[in-house]
Amino acid sequence: MDKGTWRHYNIFDGLAHNTIYVIYGVPDGMMWIGTHGGLSRFDGKTFVNFTTRDGLAHNTVTAIHRDPDGVMWFGTESGVSCYDGKKFVNLSTRDGFVYNGVTAIYRAPDGSLWFGTYDGISRFDGKAFVNFTTQDGLRDNAVYAICGEPDGTLWFGTWNGGVSRYDGKGFVNFTTEDGLAHNRVRAIHRSPDGTLWFGTYGGISRYDGKALVNFTPKDGLG
Numbered sequence: 001m002d003k004g005t006w007r008h009y010n011i012f013d014g015l016a017h018n019t020i021y022v023i024y025g026v027p028d029g030m031m032w033i034g035t036h037g038g039l040s041r042f043d044g045k046t047f048v049n050f051t052t053r054d055g056l057a058h059n060t061v062t063a064i065h066r067d068p069d070g071v072m073w074f075g076t077e078s079g080v081s082c083y084d085g086k087k088f089v090n091l092s093t094r095d096g097f098v099y100n101g102v103t104a105i106y107r108a109p110d111g112s113l114w115f116g117t118y119d120g121i122s123r124f125d126g127k128a129f130v131n132f133t134t135q136d137g138l139r140d141n142a143v144y145a146i147c148g149e150p151d152g153t154l155w156f157g158t159w160n161g162g163v164s165r166y167d168g169k170g171f172v173n174f175t176t177e178d179g180l181a182h183n184r185v186r187a188i189h190r191s192p193d194g195t196l197w198f199g200t201y202g203g204i205s206r207y208d209g210k211a212l213v214n215f216t217p218k219d220g221l222g
Helices: none
Strands: 020-025 031-035 036-043 047-050 061-066 072-076 077-084 086-092 102-107 113-117 120-124 129-132 143-148 155-158 163-166 172-173 185-190 196-200 205-206 213-216
Touching: 020 061, 031 061, 031 072, 047 185, 061 113, 061 196, 077 102, 155 185, 155 196
Parallel strands: 061 102, 102 143, 143 185
Antiparallel strands: 020 031, 031 036, 036 047, 061 072, 072 077, 077 086, 102 113, 113 120, 120 129, 143 155, 155 163, 163 172, 185 196, 196 205, 205 213
């Protein structure tokens, strides 16, 4: 099999830092790269970097999202930075955010933004935050992945509590006791047919709305 040609990029090419947490592509072809030393924007030829000196909340960038109007959101270790192409506006616990360490960002069909953090979930409607933790039914406060369905249902992958489903009223949790491969969930994907896939520390779990089916190296997983 032809594996093509690899091109490597690092700090010597202009990248902000060699430790990469997230890569996000936008319609204009730009790639936004969240690193341990700032934010890098790559146009295919050169890097432009942004750090706290430019207004970024923190140089460790762990989540990225783009609104339909082009506004960029960056999850950092010190809250969220909103960038309109000219300047950064930062939001943190002082503004009502549940916790400053952000791990995931998702935009719901109603336009609200959901932020997963190391210590709970925050929903932002553009004006105020509403926060959710284990006290509200979430299985674990450390949330590393968010995925939504067309009807507004949200799925949250947690560090050690499995998956939590939120329907706007309450949480329903799925763990290894329900058939999940592992309670540590770092990635969630929804297929066009509605099937949900959960990436865990114990393999992949597929959920068709009725039952969980797991895949591990025994099934051919690398």
